[in-house]
Amino acid sequence: MSENPVTPADAAPTAPEGHAGASADPQTPPARQTPVRHRGEPMFPDGTGPAADPAGSHHERRIRSFQPRRSRVSPSQADALRRLWPKWGLDIDGLSRIDLDELFDGLPVVLEIGFGMGEATAQMAAADPDTGILACDVHTPGQGNLLALAERNGLSNIRVANGDAIILLREMLAPASLAGLRVYFPDPWPKKRHHKRRLIQPEFLSLVSTRLAPGAIVHCATDWEPYAEQMLEVLSAEPSLENLHPDSGYAPRPGFRPLTKFEGQGLDKGHVVHDLLFRRRTD
Numbered sequence: 001m002s003e004n005p006v007t008p009a010d011a012a013p014t015a016p017e018g019h020a021g022a023s024a025d026p027q028t029p030p031a032r033q034t035p036v037r038h039r040g041e042p043m044f045p046d047g048t049g050p051a052a053d054p055a056g057s058h059h060e061r062r063i064r065s066f067q068p069r070r071s072r073v074s075p076s077q078a079d080a081l082r083r084l085w086p087k088w089g090l091d092i093d094g095l096s097r098i099d100l101d102e103l104f105d106g107l108p109v110v111l112e113i114g115f116g117m118g119e120a121t122a123q124m125a126a127a128d129p130d131t132g133i134l135a136c137d138v139h140t141p142g143q144g145n146l147l148a149l150a151e152r153n154g155l156s157n158i159r160v161a162n163g164d165a166i167i168l169l170r171e172m173l174a175p176a177s178l179a180g181l182r183v184y185f186p187d188p189w190p191k192k193r194h195h196k197r198r199l200i201q202p203e204f205l206s207l208v209s210t211r212l213a214p215g216a217i218v219h220c221a222t223d224w225e226p227y228a229e230q231m232l233e234v235l236s237a238e239p240s241l242e243n244l245h246p247d248s249g250y251a252p253r254p255g256f257r258p259l260t261k262f263e264g265q266g267l268d269k270g271h272v273v274h275d276l277l278f279r280r281r282t283d
């Protein structure tokens, strides 16, 4: 992984590998003609669908906790994005404020950062229809997948945000507006020089704490032992949070959190999973 992977050429989540640049060899068939999307461009020509590389268009050079990926969007994901994005999708670029009360009809709202393909998100939304889930990721196929799951399961308590959750938290959410935060299996960035990209850092938690309502729950999980240690250290050091586990350590996986896709991959490799449950102090 490069130190600063964000270049215009990277900013095309729907572009298949090998698309950019025609082959010089006339015998080589041309790459599949999926249009390259540039930063901020919507997915569909009529201006709908999630924007490509949304956080990049904030013109802000900053360390990002995700790696822009060139992932193919399947036909069923594209169909879900085309039909459901106008109703349930939010491009955080171009928004100034998000009124969560209006968006979720007054339900308490939990922010999930990095839902991946969204299977666990959909299961949690189905199990708790009285909680709204604002699910934020930059991964276009996952956004389509989650929208399709929400429709298939008749879920009306999910909204899908496209963009960097740090910008969402900092610029679009009102103070004390969240009933909880979920971060399940965030990218572990195992190399030392990439540790600065890890999401769970002291500055991130200071920002989060301003957006949480008193009593709101922060729930993190990881299968990467050194990251679990970092999470425990920085969550414990954030003065506005208190550990819900009586030993002030890791919590057992609560019954309401389903296994996630990345968790399954970690377990297959023999990794040990740690959950961390903290609460925003009320005093």
Ligand SMILES: C[S@@+](CC[C@H](N)C(=O)[O-])C[C@H]1O[C@@H](n2cnc3c(N)ncnc32)[C@H](O)[C@@H]1O
Pocket (backbone or CB within 6 Å): 065, 066, 067, 113, 114, 115, 116, 117, 136, 137, 138, 139, 142, 163, 164, 165, 166, 184, 185, 186, 187, 188, 199, 260, 261, 262, 263
């Ligand atoms: C390792 S995956 C885990 C996905 C899922 N939670 C699971 O357990 O299967 C991490 C996800 O977080 C997303 N992500 C990382 N940093 C993010 C950020 N700042 N804002 C939004 N999404 C982010 C990535 O795009 C990726 O989909």
